[in-house]
Amino acid sequence: MSDKLSNDVAITDRKKRPFEKLFYSVIYLLSGCVLALVIYFIAIILIRGLPALSLSFLTSAPNPIQQTIGIFPSIVNTLYIIFFTLLCCIPIGVGGAIYLNEYAKNKRLVSAIEFATETLSGVPSILYGVFGYVVFCLLFGFKVSLIAGILTLTIMVLPIMIRTTQEALKSVPVSYREGALGMGATKWYMVRTILLPSSLKGILTGIILSIGRMVSESAALLLTAGGSAMYMPKGSLWDQLSSSGSTLSVELYRYAYSRGDNETAFGIAAVLILIVILLNLLTRFIAGRLNTQ
């Protein structure tokens, strides 16, 4: 027997385990780095961005004659794109995931579709942009417009919605399904009353990730929805959606890259970050309300 295993030692006799200590220090150091990076990142944007914000900056359109800059049209475009893209992709994504997980019988077809969605989620967004331009702008005749952008983004975030919803559905225990079916629930009733409420959190994660992807998207939208937002929104909702317009990210790219106007770019960045934070809180709030009902 090795004396390493001897019991002839008091349990208060603490051993020195240098690797354990080193391991902890490295872990703490790394988590500290991550935290510091995030804080630094947000802080630098807010510190440099917030001074650029003013009421007229937020509520007006750019005016080349008076040389003033306003981002109201882009804010509206961004919100339109987020809202309508979610409106399209939540039902399709959640419905598709329910089909794949609960209804589809053909295992090979399911894994083929899953492989396809995984591949799609790794495709660079500029390819979605080209596809959207050719199909939605030209073939479907939507021209370069918010609608074309919305449809393009719908396809782009669909894999995220499907994957996260599928993961959420998979994590619902089989015993819940058995319990419901055993009482005579039809499949759809079981999905509606047990599976969807139980996977709400996962679906919510999908929505938040999707919003993040939409807000950060520039390449795909530049090609499909347009590269500038010069005018205040006017006309009916349909008129607005069928005209071209840039979102905040596209605007940011334009100011920072083509014009070298970093102050405006940081201002837009600050607005973007605030919008993302607000939307995440709102999504959580809505899901919380749904959960308690």
Added chain:
Amino acid sequence: MNEVETQNKVKIHTKNLDLFYGDVHALKDVNLDIQSHNVTALIGPSGCGKSTYLKTLNRMNDTIDGVKITGDVFLDNENVYGKGVDVTILRKKVGMVFQSPNPFPMSIYDNITYGPRMHGVKKRIELDEIVEKSLKGAAIWDEVKDRMKKSALSLSGGQQQRLCIARALATQPDVLLMDEPTSALDPISTTKIEELIAELKKNYSIVIVTHNMQQAARISDDTAFFLLGELIENHKTETIFSSPQDKRTEDYITGRFG
């Protein structure tokens, strides 16, 4: 049909039932009658087909891919595997309690009203009445009456299982299928559920799968012994345990295998 009608105490009549999981022949020509207002215990070693048989009675095997069933199961003279059977109605009549407690992640009240609501009961007064009756029926009313809005998952394992029994009672079934309902529970909870089963058989016909031979002897009126997908013998429980007809039954209940 005549054969069935003459035995008016028979609740479920199984005739030449075969079941295949793909190539596996899991039930071989099972013929078994379940008496009304009795407790029928299904015993046998793991993999003998007793749970599979239980699930043919409310067609829970339908949800598994690759299952093929031939033969007939009659519930009150109606063929469970006949044409035009609505499994929703079948499973309302034939309720089920599973091996491990599976309350839904919702309140105690909502767990009990899940079935009734599904079958269209909407009035609050009726639902309240069903909840009280079902929880009393499952001997758990006193423990939960003051916390109806609490999550069912906050209950202990034994309480959860009685809640699941109450949930099954809430749709007012005729038959209650129980698939090893106490195997995940401690002895005290097990005793409570056994007492409950004795009480429930006044109003329901109960079929229970159990691994525990003492339990079968304690609570059942009839016992059926399954081995390798075959029904070896079925009799009054006293008969099975005192003078089994088949050598294999005797070997099993005396603990020589299984």
